[in-house]
Amino acid sequence: SQKIEQNSEALNIQEGKTATLTCNYTNYSPAYLQWYRQDPGRGPVFLLLIRENEKEKRKERLKVTFDTTLKQSLFHITASQPADSATYLCALEFNAGKSTFGDGTTLTVKP
Amino acid sequence: GAGVSQSPRYKVAKRGQDVALRCDPISGHVSLFWYQQALGQGPEFLTYFQNEAQLDKSGLPSDRFFAERPEGSVSTLKIQRTQQEDSAVYLCASSSISGNHYEQYFGPGTRLTVT
Numbered sequence: 602s603q604k605i606e607q608n609s610e611a612l613n614i615q616e617g618k619t620a621t622l623t624c625n626y627t628n629y630s631p632a633y634l635q636w637y638r639q640d641p642g643r644g645p646v647f648l649l650l651i652r653e654n655e656k657e658k659r660k661e662r663l664k665v666t667f668d669t670t671l672k673q674s675l676f677h678i679t680a681s682q683p684a685d686s687a688t689y690l691c692a693l694e695f696n697a698g699k700s701t702f703g704d705g706t707t708l709t710v711k712p
Numbered sequence: 713g714a715g716v717s718q719s720p721r722y723k724v725a726k727r728g729q730d731v732a733l734r735c736d737p738i739s740g741h742v743s744l745f746w747y748q749q750a751l752g753q754g755p756e757f758l759t760y761f762q763n764e765a766q767l768d769k770s771g772l773p774s775d776r777f778f779a780e781r782p783e784g785s786v787s788t789l790k791i792q793r794t795q796q797e798d799s800a801v802y803l804c805a806s807s808s809i810s811g812n813h814y815e816q817y818f819g820p821g822t823r824l825t826v827t
Contacts, residue, residue, distance in 0.1 A: 650815070692754075699768060704753045
């Protein structure tokens with residue numbers, strides 16, 4: 602079965618720095634790889650999607666890369682702010698919408 | 713517009729009781745998903761509907777879990793004879809289809825505690 606590993610349980614960085622989160626997976630490459638943000642007591646919120654034939658996707662201060670050879674995605678937040686503090690989830694979507702989620706990385710941005 | 717809503721937000725059940733969790737998806741969303749999220753872990757897929765048809769229920773952990781969406785809108789996840797290991801947050805997501813991709817919108821979840 603598919604296994605997803607997200608780097609370190611927690612990541613602490615200083616405001617203004619770039620946060621880099623890692624998502625590694627085994628077995629098959631998904632059709633789509635998604636990143637979500639989850640705040641305590643709330644459901645995940647979709648941030649970005651990247652397709653298997655795409656190398657990189659950007660949205661404002663967010664950037665996602667997808668390397669199907671390494672079976673890895675990197676998620677970058679540039680010019681990080683305390684408001685970016687949250688848990689970030691990586692999810693693999695295969696056909697028919699069923700998604701497999703990683704356990705998330707908790708990011709804390711300190712002022 | 714209104715997002716996905718779930719009720720109740722919190723539910724405490726005694727072991728052995730039956731519970732019913734409700735999900736109101738975004739109007740017009742064809743697809744609906746249920747996930748279970750344990751503390752400190754990511755959501756785990758339970759089941760998926762397209763309209764009223766349950767197309768995948770491979771994630772339901774036992775036959776005590778049952779989900780329905782009779783009119784293709786509101787969905788209910790029922791857990792019979794609850795056990796302590798059922799304690800978790802149950803998330804519902806609805807989705808529109810963009811090309812072949814399902815962009816999922818999650819509700820706030822129902823936190824179930826079985827005592």
